[in-house]
Amino acid sequence: xxxxxxxxxxxxxxxxxxxxxxxxxxxxxxxxxxxxxxxxxxxxxxxxxxxxxxxxxxxxxxxxxxxxxxxxxxxxxxxxxxxxxxxxxxxxxxxxxxxxxxxxxxxxxxxxxxxxxxxxxxxxxxxxxxxxxxxxxxxxxxxxxxxxxxxxxxxxxxxxxxxxxxxxxxxxxxxxxxxxxxxxxxxxxxxxxxxxxxxxxxxxxxxxxxxxxxxxxxxxxxxxxxxxxxxxxxxxxxxxxxxxxxxxxxxxxxxxxxxxxxxxxxxxxxxxxxxxxxxxxxxxxxxxxxxxxxxxxxx
Amino acid sequence: xxxxxxxxxxxxxxxxxxxxxxxxxxxxxxxxxxxxxxxxxxxxxxxxxxxxxxxxxxxxxxxxxxxxxxxxxxxxxxxxxxxxxxxxxxxxxxxxxxxxxxxxxxxxxxxxxxxxxxxxxxxxxxxxxxxxxxxxxxxxxxxxxxxxxxxxxxxxxxxxxxxxxxxxxxxxxxxxxxxxxxxxxxxxxxxxxxxxxxxxxxxxxxxxxxxxxxxxxxxxxxxxxx
Numbered sequence: 001x002x003x004x005x006x007x008x009x010x011x012x013x014x015x016x017x018x019x020x021x022x023x024x025x026x027x028x029x030x031x032x033x034x035x036x037x038x039x040x041x042x043x044x045x046x047x048x049x050x051x052x053x054x055x056x057x058x059x060x061x062x063x064x065x066x067x068x069x070x071x072x073x074x075x076x077x078x079x080x081x082x083x084x085x086x087x088x089x090x091x092x093x094x095x096x097x098x099x100x101x102x103x104x105x106x107x108x109x110x111x112x113x114x115x116x117x118x119x120x121x122x123x124x125x126x127x128x129x130x131x132x133x134x135x136x137x138x139x140x141x142x143x144x145x146x147x148x149x150x151x152x153x154x155x156x157x158x159x160x161x162x163x164x165x166x167x168x169x170x171x172x173x174x175x176x177x178x179x180x181x182x183x184x185x186x187x188x189x190x191x192x193x194x195x196x197x198x199x200x201x202x203x204x205x206x207x208x209x210x211x212x213x214x215x216x217x218x219x220x221x222x223x224x225x226x227x228x229x230x231x232x233x234x235x236x237x238x239x240x241x242x243x244x245x246x247x248x249x250x251x252x253x254x255x256x257x258x259x260x261x262x263x264x265x266x267x268x269x270x271x272x273x274x275x276x277x278x279x280x281x282x283x284x285x286x287x288x289x290x291x292x293x294x295x296x297x298x299x
Numbered sequence: 300x301x302x303x304x305x306x307x308x309x310x311x312x313x314x315x316x317x318x319x320x321x322x323x324x325x326x327x328x329x330x331x332x333x334x335x336x337x338x339x340x341x342x343x344x345x346x347x348x349x350x351x352x353x354x355x356x357x358x359x360x361x362x363x364x365x366x367x368x369x370x371x372x373x374x375x376x377x378x379x380x381x382x383x384x385x386x387x388x389x390x391x392x393x394x395x396x397x398x399x400x401x402x403x404x405x406x407x408x409x410x411x412x413x414x415x416x417x418x419x420x421x422x423x424x425x426x427x428x429x430x431x432x433x434x435x436x437x438x439x440x441x442x443x444x445x446x447x448x449x450x451x452x453x454x455x456x457x458x459x460x461x462x463x464x465x466x467x468x469x470x471x472x473x474x475x476x477x478x479x480x481x482x483x484x485x486x487x488x489x490x491x492x493x494x495x496x497x498x499x500x501x502x503x504x505x506x507x508x509x510x511x512x513x514x515x516x517x518x519x520x521x522x523x524x525x
Contacts, residue, residue, distance in 0.1 A: 195388050198348060199450075200377030201405035 003209055004216050011188065014181045015217070021177045022221035022280055025170045029276045030229040032163045037268070039156045041250030041261040046152060052118040052129055052144040058086065058111060060138040068136060069116055077125040082117040089114065113140060171283065178287035182210060186292055193295045203296045210288045218284035222277035230269070237264065300326055301347065301458065301488070306356035308342055308512075316342045318512040319356070326457075329484050331499050331521075332492040334509035340492035343509075344460045347490070348380055349373055360458075378406060381451030381487070385463040387443045389435045395422070396431035398446050402454040421453040425479050441472030448479055452487070459483070461491045465498065473498065 008015040056065055065083065072078045084092070090109040097103045116133075120126050126144050133142045186193065196206050240262075244250075250262035259268040301324040308317040317339045324330050332340045345351045346358055349365050357366050365376055381402070389398055396418055403414045422428055425445040435443055444464055451459055461480070465473035477498055480489065493499060499506060499522065506521030507514055 191388070192390055195390065196401065196405060198350065198377060198382060199402050199405045199454075200374045200380075202374055202407070205405055205407060 001216075004213055007185070007209075007213050011185055014184055018178055018181045018214075018217050018284075019221055021174050022218055022284060023225050025174045025283070026222050026276045026280045027225035027229060028170060029167070029279055030225060030272055032166060033272050033275060034229075034233070036156075036159055036163055037252045037259070037261050037272075038250065039152065039159055041252045043152050043156050044252065045247060045250050051120050051126055052116075052133070052142060054116045054118065054133045054139050055113040055141045055143070056115065056138050057140050058113050060114060062114070064138055065114060065116065068133070072116075072118065072129065072132070075129075077121055077129060079119040079121045081119070084115045084117060086110065086112050086114050174283050175287050178214075178284060179291045182214070182288050182291035183294070186210065186295055190295065193292075197296070206296060207289065207292045210292050211285055214284035214288040215281060218280035219277065222273065222280045226273045226276065233264065300324065300359075300361060301490075302357075302359040303343075303346075304357045304359070306346065306353045306358060308339075308346065308351070309354045316512050317346075317353070320512070320514050321356075322507060322514060322517060324488060324490060326488055327485070329480075329489045329502070329504040330491065331502070331504055331506045332490060332509060333494070333499060333506055336494075338509035339512045340509060341462055344382070344462050344490065344492060347458070347460055348382060349376060378455060379457050381454065381456035381459045383444070383447050383451045383459065383461040383464045385466045387447045387467075389443050389446055391435045393434075394431065395427065395433050395435070395438070395446055398435070399449045399453055402450050402456075406454060417453055418449075421449045424452070424482060425449045426475070439472075441468055441475060444468060444472075444476055445479065448476065452483055456487065458488045458490070461489065461493075463492050463494065465493065465495055470497070477502070 054068075062085075069081050069083060072081055086109050089112040090107070093107060093112060094104060118129060120129060130142050130144050133139055193206055244262060247262070249260055252259050252261050252268075259265065259271060261268055303320055303322050305319050305321055306317055307315065307319050309315050316337075320339075320343075332343060334340055342351070346353055347360070347365075349370075353366055357364050359365070360376065360379075363372065363376075364370065390401075393401075396415075399418045399421060400414050403409045403417060409417070418431060419428075422430060425448050427442060427445050427449065430438075430442070435446070438446065444467075448464070451461075465476055468476060473495060480491070483489075503520045503522075506516070506518045508516035508518070508521075
């Protein structure tokens with residue numbers, strides 16, 4: 001730590017440049033990761049809602065409904081289908097309106113339509129399934145969330161592409177700046193490096209102070225960027241809360257791990273913190289390693 | 300043992316600094332390299348450190364061919380060499396203790412207390428007792444050279460390469476520096492490049508006389524003459 005502070009004191013502008021560029025990159029990385037996870041979570045949430053609901057005429061024969069259900073199940077495009085009979089629909093209606101006796105009096109089991117709640121394997125199958133259902137005269141209405149899903153799919157796909165391109169750019173930009181700054185710092189210590197090399201110091205021994213400094217710089221940059229990101233996140237929390245009212249939770253699955261993205265979850269935030277810190281540390285160490293290589297030529 | 304076999308060193312612009320020189324230095328021997336500026340003294344020292352490679356010929360140190368392209372033991376080679384430079388090569392942002400301790404620290408095997416103990420012992424040998432915490436800016440040229448000598452002899456160095464270590468010093472200080480070499484010469488092989496006639500003549504050690512990149516004389520218990 002003492003050497004780290006001395007190094008900052010000796011080259012304050014170079015140290016500030018390293019810190020700021022790392023801080024900025026990690027801050028953006030945090031928000032990119034958070035947004036990506038948030039939209040993935042929203043997509044997953046919408047995919048778990050009934051994506052198509054087909055309402056049949058109240059007097060439709062159950063066998064006809066079951067035939068449609070079987071045809072759809074065998075199409076290979078459907079993940080699951082749930083049949084909601086008139087009786088079940090009435091039970092649901094009763095539960096929903098238990099505090100309103102007037103509404104309960106007005107409705108009987110016979111007037112509620114039986115329905116099929118359909119979950120597609122992929123959102124792209126939804127229009128096809130909807131078209132198939134509309135052909136049946138026994139079906140009164142077909143409801144499906146085509147627009148929302150399609151928009152979210154497009155948005156997530158764009159966000160993913162933008163994120164990857166942006167990550168690439170951030171990586172290159174940060175590497176270039178860090179390498180230039182480390183080069184300068186190494187040049188300031190050129191005599192010492194040459195002497196150490198003549199005394200028989202190993203490459204790692206010579207690199208160690210630069211790598212240590214990079215490690216600490218990346219650590220502090222990730223802590224500060226994470227703190228700022230948290231402040232912003234909590235500042236906008238009430239707004240997000242009202243916007244996502246009615247959504248009990250958003251979850252994202254990464255490599256067999258399931259993270260709760262919403263409501264704000266500390267495990268998920270810490271996972272992003274570790275990921276951004278790792279990104280910063282790798283970036284910083286790599287830049288130092290490459291910058292010092294020039295001066296470590298043993299013939 | 301150091302052996303030079305038909306060593307030639309040409310620099311990229313074509314100037315020949317060493318031309319087909321051969322000599323050997325036995326373990327524990329004290330050898331003066333003398334000759335005018337540009338004769339090739341510093342080049343010999345740089346070749347032994349493998350700081351540069353010869354254009355042709357071979358150099359053996361303890362039977363290892365250090366000029367071999369596949370030679371991978373540069374660290375061990377350099378850890379066995381204590382080099383004293385004419386310009387001292389002292390790090391001004393480090394204290395005397397830190398400068399001297401560098402030779403031990405690079406070995407990465409001594410504890411801090413051991414390093415402290417050895418630095419103290421070595422500083423006593425070179426006459427700088429109690430100056431561990433002093434910074435180079437506070438030292439005279441003679442004292443700086445003593446720090447450089449301490450750094451060269453503190454580790455596991457078997458061979459000391461001194462490149463005109465008295466070149467920047469007044470005669471009195473130069474003699475004080477030579478007293479240190481007298482103290483250490485029994486334990487080390489010393490190659491000492493110098494212009495100083497008095498020192499060479501009074502020491503009566505082996506003298507290799509260089510001129511225009513060639514060894515023109517190899518005198519046992521010799522005197523400065525070329």
